[in-house]
Amino acid sequence: xxxxxxxxxxxxxxxxxxxxxxxxxxxxxxxxxxxxxxxxxxxxxxxxxxxxxxxxxxxxxxxxxxxxxxxxxxxxxxxxxxxxxxxxxxxxxxxxxxxxxxxxxxxxxxxxxxxxxxxxxxxxxxxxxxxxxxxxxxxxxxxxxxxxxxxxxxxxxxxxxxxxxxxxxxxxxxxxxxxxxxxxxxxxxxxxxxxxxxxxxxxxxxxxxxxxxxxxxxxxxxxxx
Amino acid sequence: xxxxxxxxxxxxxxxxxxxxxxxxxxxxxxxxxxxxxxxxxxxxxxxxxxxxxxxxxxxxxxxxxxxxxxxxxxxxxxxxxxxxxxxxxxxxxxxxxxxxxxxxxxxxxxxxxxxxxxxxxxxxxxxxxxxxxxxxxxxxxxxxxxxxxxxxxxxxxxxxxxxxxxxxxxxxxxxxxxxxxxxxxxxxxxxxxxxxxxxxxxxxxxxxxxxxxxxxxxxxxxxxxxxxxxxxxxxxxxxxxxxxxxxxxxxxxxxxxxxxxxxxxxxxxxxxxxxxxxxxxxxxxxxxxxxxxxxxxxxxxxxxxxxxxxxxxxxxxxxxxxxxxxxxxxxxxxxxxxxxxxxxxxxxxxxxxxxxxxxxxxxxxxxxxxxxxxxxxxxxxxxxxxxxxxxxxxxxxxxxxxxxxxxxxxxxxxxxxxxxxxxxxxxxxxxxxxxxxxxxxxxxxxxxxxxxxxxx
Numbered sequence: 001x002x003x004x005x006x007x008x009x010x011x012x013x014x015x016x017x018x019x020x021x022x023x024x025x026x027x028x029x030x031x032x033x034x035x036x037x038x039x040x041x042x043x044x045x046x047x048x049x050x051x052x053x054x055x056x057x058x059x060x061x062x063x064x065x066x067x068x069x070x071x072x073x074x075x076x077x078x079x080x081x082x083x084x085x086x087x088x089x090x091x092x093x094x095x096x097x098x099x100x101x102x103x104x105x106x107x108x109x110x111x112x113x114x115x116x117x118x119x120x121x122x123x124x125x126x127x128x129x130x131x132x133x134x135x136x137x138x139x140x141x142x143x144x145x146x147x148x149x150x151x152x153x154x155x156x157x158x159x160x161x162x163x164x165x166x167x168x169x170x171x172x173x174x175x176x177x178x179x180x181x182x183x184x185x186x187x188x189x190x191x192x193x194x195x196x197x198x199x200x201x202x203x204x205x206x207x208x209x210x211x212x213x214x215x216x217x218x219x220x221x222x223x224x225x
Numbered sequence: 226x227x228x229x230x231x232x233x234x235x236x237x238x239x240x241x242x243x244x245x246x247x248x249x250x251x252x253x254x255x256x257x258x259x260x261x262x263x264x265x266x267x268x269x270x271x272x273x274x275x276x277x278x279x280x281x282x283x284x285x286x287x288x289x290x291x292x293x294x295x296x297x298x299x300x301x302x303x304x305x306x307x308x309x310x311x312x313x314x315x316x317x318x319x320x321x322x323x324x325x326x327x328x329x330x331x332x333x334x335x336x337x338x339x340x341x342x343x344x345x346x347x348x349x350x351x352x353x354x355x356x357x358x359x360x361x362x363x364x365x366x367x368x369x370x371x372x373x374x375x376x377x378x379x380x381x382x383x384x385x386x387x388x389x390x391x392x393x394x395x396x397x398x399x400x401x402x403x404x405x406x407x408x409x410x411x412x413x414x415x416x417x418x419x420x421x422x423x424x425x426x427x428x429x430x431x432x433x434x435x436x437x438x439x440x441x442x443x444x445x446x447x448x449x450x451x452x453x454x455x456x457x458x459x460x461x462x463x464x465x466x467x468x469x470x471x472x473x474x475x476x477x478x479x480x481x482x483x484x485x486x487x488x489x490x491x492x493x494x495x496x497x498x499x500x501x502x503x504x505x506x507x508x509x510x511x512x513x514x515x516x517x518x519x520x521x522x523x524x525x526x527x528x529x530x531x532x533x534x535x536x537x538x539x540x541x542x543x544x545x546x547x548x549x550x551x552x553x554x555x556x557x558x559x560x561x562x563x564x565x566x567x568x569x570x571x572x573x574x575x576x577x578x579x580x581x582x583x584x585x586x587x588x589x590x591x592x593x594x595x596x597x598x599x600x601x602x603x604x605x606x607x608x609x610x611x612x613x614x615x616x617x618x619x620x621x622x623x624x625x626x627x628x629x630x631x632x633x634x635x636x637x638x639x640x641x642x643x644x645x646x647x648x649x650x651x652x653x654x655x656x657x658x659x660x661x662x663x664x665x666x667x668x669x670x671x672x673x674x675x676x677x678x679x680x681x
Contacts (some may be wrong), residue, residue, distance in 0.1 A: 009476055009479075009480065009575075012476070012479055012483050015480075015484060015486070015487045019486070019490060021488070043241075053472055070552070080475035080476050081468050081470040081472065084522070084533075084575055084578055085575070088534065100475075100476045101476065101479035102475060103482070104482070104486060104507075105483065105486040105487070125251060141331065154549060178678075181576070182547065182577070182580055183577050184517060184584075184585050187515070187588055188551070188588060188591065190550055190554055193553040193554050193557060194550075194553060197553060216489075
């Protein structure tokens with residue numbers, strides 16, 4: 001997978017490039033907006049990660065020009081700006097995800113993975129299945145090993161979010177954003193408690209737990225084999 | 226706010242204007258009528274008087290026969306139109322003239338008596354009004370001279386009719402003009418009001434319409450627009466300053482975090498003690514980051530910059546969602562957390578900020594209320610606002626501390642179960658203010674009761 005990183009903070013960029021390469025990505029780096037736009041337009045990238053504030057050309061302007069040229073490469077915006085509306089502006093400009101600095105590297109990795117996978121799994125589906133866990137999206141019904149599992153509306157949403165990203169690491173922040181539409185970090189360990197409730201309902205009494213904790217990152221739902 | 230056309234300064238002015246026009250036209254036409262009528266009467270009286278005098282002279286010269294001849298002559302040949310003559314004796318018996326009998330009961334008391342007379346004309350009988358004067362001649366005979374005034378009366382009647390219509394029509398015209406005037410005025414003022422409301426609601430780029438008529442409204446709009454431009458420019462400068470401050474604070478924090486992350490990722494073989502202390506340092510960085518985010522949020526909210534792009538937010542639904550989110554954590558702490566909300570408790574605002582406000586209030590409760598207590602969130606619709614109440618039965622805040630509780634880094638009471646930033650309520654106050662809301666801290670007897678009224 002080929003990733004373009006547009007970041008003017010050389011030190012931060014060096015760490016990100018290194019980390020991404022160690023995680024198996026091919027990474028190109030552009031240090032300003034003009035160079036970034038040039039490379040993004042010329043090269044064949046699977047994903048672009050761009051800083052918001054850049055010399056010569058702002059990160060949002062890059063996205064707008066790319067979209068104007070019909071280049072639909074997913075873009076993840078990194079921003080050190082503070083306001084709640086910055087995120088909205090970033091997504092409105094055509095960005096696919098938005099991450100506020102400072103962030104954990106694991107958070108960035110999880111989001112990159114999610115964006116890359118999203119491209120291949122946008123098919124309309126009515127039924128999700130991971131091992132013997134089945135989710136009928138139309139009837140909003142979940143069964144594990146053929147036995148019906150009782151879940152609240154929110155737990156169904158949480159499970160759907162995890163199952164649609166089966167095999168991918170999902171961070172707490174991603175869950176807060178995707179399931180609760182909250183774009184800030186509450187101080188409490190809220191998500192852990194909700195996951196543990198879901199885990200109780202899904203994995204209790206089986207010897208194949210499907211929901212796993214990834215230390216330092218978040219959670220993943222996958223068949224453990 | 227909608228304009229009631231009948232409850233504006235313009236409509237009050239135009240009602241007054243209509244009354245004034247009615248009065249002025251009434252006085253003008255009325256006095257013209259009165260003057261004209263008296264002019265006509267005076268002329269009639271003068272003619273009658275002149276004729277009486279000439280007939281009296283004739284009597285003095287040639288007695289009853291002379292007057293009789295003169296009267297007959299005037300009736301038959303060259304007399305004026307509508308003239309009435311009568312010469313009667315002392316018993317009111319007719320001697321001469323074109324009236325068949327004495328028209329009054331004896332001697333009339335008024336100087337200018339009036340009576341009606343039936344005329345014999347071909348085809349129809351008509352009744353004519355006659356104004357007359359009577360003189361007693363030296364021999365005891367009575368001389369009556371009159372004039373048909375029915376034409377004058379018809380004229381006066383027409384004049385009266387025209388006067389009344391004139392007054393009525395001018396009143397109508399004035400009322401219509403006034404209505405049109407207040408309608409136009411209300412429409413232009415309404416435009417200004419609506420635009421101002423939209424600007425208040427966040428469309429900061431909107432400006433008052435300038436009609437190009439170069440009138441006082443255009444002058445007002447141009448001045449107001451200039452003020453708005455200045456304010457927007459200031460908000461932009463403020464925003465840019467804020468952005469670069471945020472950037473300058475976050476970038477080094479980001480480098481620090483990335484470096485520590487890289488250390489952990491690349492060196493899985495770190496000594497456990499080193500690993501542990503790097504992780505603990507990372508937690509501190511995250512804590513610092515949260516505090517910074519909160520401070521930036523407070524700074525932005527307090528800067529006076531308007532709420533960017535507000536949208537309809539159902540506060541009741543949002544409260545229910547957050548209570549549902551926090552309920553398991555509260556339950557694990559032995560606290561009861563529940564929510565009562567009315568439907569469609571909608572305010573214009575920012576969902577994320579309002580969620581942050583609710584989160585801080587709930588987290589505040591989780592922090593201070595001892596196990597076994599309860600936290601209640603209630604959302605009600607009031608006449609012109611949505612009332613959000615978060616109450617608990619924890620230690621509360623002492624009355625003397627309540628006014629300080631919204632200030633940064635003030636931690637009140639000693640009931641804290643865990644350490645906290647001391648910024649929670651400051652952010653709550655800032656977000657409430659940003660939504661033009663009112664925040665009150667009260668005693669829940671016992672406990673804390675936070676009441677926030679958000680304008681709908």
